Amino acid sequence: xxxxxxxxxxxxxxxxxxxxxxxxxxxxxxxxxxxxxxxxxxxxxxxxxxxxxxxxxxxxxxxxxxxxxxxxxxxxxxxxxxxxxxxxxxxxxxxxxxxxxxxxxxxxxxxxxxxxxxxxxxxxxxxxxxxxxxxxxxxxxxxxxxxxxxxxxxxxxxxxxxxxxxxxxxxxxxxxxxxxxxxxxxxxxxxxxxxxxxxxxxxxxxxxxxxxxxxxxxxxxxxxxxxxxxxxxxxxxxxxxxxxxxxxxxxxxxxxxxxxxxxxxxxxxxxxxxxxxxxxxxxxxxxxxxxxxxxxxxxxxxxxxxxxxxxxxxxxxxxxxxxxxxxxxxxxxxxxxxxxxxxxxxxxx
Numbered sequence: 001x002x003x004x005x006x007x008x009x010x011x012x013x014x015x016x017x018x019x020x021x022x023x024x025x026x027x028x029x030x031x032x033x034x035x036x037x038x039x040x041x042x043x044x045x046x047x048x049x050x051x052x053x054x055x056x057x058x059x060x061x062x063x064x065x066x067x068x069x070x071x072x073x074x075x076x077x078x079x080x081x082x083x084x085x086x087x088x089x090x091x092x093x094x095x096x097x098x099x100x101x102x103x104x105x106x107x108x109x110x111x112x113x114x115x116x117x118x119x120x121x122x123x124x125x126x127x128x129x130x131x132x133x134x135x136x137x138x139x140x141x142x143x144x145x146x147x148x149x150x151x152x153x154x155x156x157x158x159x160x161x162x163x164x165x166x167x168x169x170x171x172x173x174x175x176x177x178x179x180x181x182x183x184x185x186x187x188x189x190x191x192x193x194x195x196x197x198x199x200x201x202x203x204x205x206x207x208x209x210x211x212x213x214x215x216x217x218x219x220x221x222x223x224x225x226x227x228x229x230x231x232x233x234x235x236x237x238x239x240x241x242x243x244x245x246x247x248x249x250x251x252x253x254x255x256x257x258x259x260x261x262x263x264x265x266x267x268x269x270x271x272x273x274x275x276x277x278x279x280x281x282x283x284x285x286x287x288x289x290x291x292x293x294x295x296x297x298x299x300x301x302x303x304x305x306x307x308x309x310x311x312x313x314x315x316x317x318x319x320x321x322x323x324x325x326x327x328x329x330x331x332x333x334x335x336x337x338x339x340x341x342x343x344x345x346x347x348x349x
Contacts, residue, residue, distance in 0.1 A: 032134030034062050044142035050150035052244040053101040058263040061089040071120040078105035079115050094271045114141045147176045157247030162222050167215040173206035180208040186230035191220035221258040221340045222251030253339045254278050262315045262345035270316045277309045291328040317347025
């Protein structure tokens with residue numbers, strides 16, 4: 001396997017509208033990096049040409065002021081922003097910045113590919129009217145292999161109704177290794193079944209090929225489908241391949257996101273995440289109960305009926321280890337319509 005190391009350097013600075021003493025502790029020059037506790041760089045490793053790469057940078061506000069992500073600007077058209085924080089991020093609140101890389105447009109094959117995203121975080125005015133600004137540079141990187149190619153950019157389910165179980169497929173061809181095999185599917189918690197079928201190569205020059213068939217489960221939660229499923233292979237150059245699955249599940253009640261990743265949290269400390277719950281247009285409703293709470297994960301019920309709710313999920317790990325809970329949000333809509341949200345976090349010492 002060809003190995004390489006690329007280093008992403010975050011460039012950080014702060015400006016303020018006044019010269020008065022600032023409420024943010026700047027004893028360290030990298031205070032802005034604390035918005036990204038899992039680091040400013042992500043390495044996708046060796047990837048196949050045509051694969052769609054996606055990574056979610058955890059965004060955490062450790063300060064006493066509310067901050068808004070004013071800008072997230074990629075350095076290249078091959079990088080797009082899938083989702084970024086909406087509205088102010090409260091102190092101790094956790095959101096995410098989703099960054100996507102299209103290897104077909106990246107241009108650098110056979111050598112390291114390094115792209116950057118310039119991020120600007122701006123505080124809301126404090127009691128004295130001061131505004132604080134932090135800029136940092138995120139880096140994503142990969143090495144694009146040309147020996148494996150995808151028949152399409154993504155596996156697309158399209159728009160489906162809740163409870164339906166459609167299937168979609170994508171093909172992967174290898175151009176150098178006649179004995180190439182996809183040996184299995186890496187364990188995941190997405191509501192989708194994945195089946196592998198060896199087929200005759202359909203791309204010119206291909207020597208081995210597989211079809212990947214994905215079928216939605218009938219309990220897939222309503223909302224955006226953005227699953228990433230990894231496949232294990234016997235090729236040392238690309239031992240793991242990622243298939244991106246997209247679509248939209250329609251239902252009267254939608255939670256967005258329907259998978260909240262709170263990341264690593266020190267035992268005894270608290271972080272929060274947000275879920276936007278939308279019901280039928282112009283219909284007030286309330287959340288009457290939440291099932292599945294526990295293991296340090298809690299969610300406060302809204303106090304009044306509204307057409308939509310911003311729900312805060314709180315995580316206080318009591319011990320080290322990963323926690324994954326499927327929360328069922330039950331409403332007072334006709335039939336007590338409910339939807340589910342998966343909340344995950346890891347307690348660390």
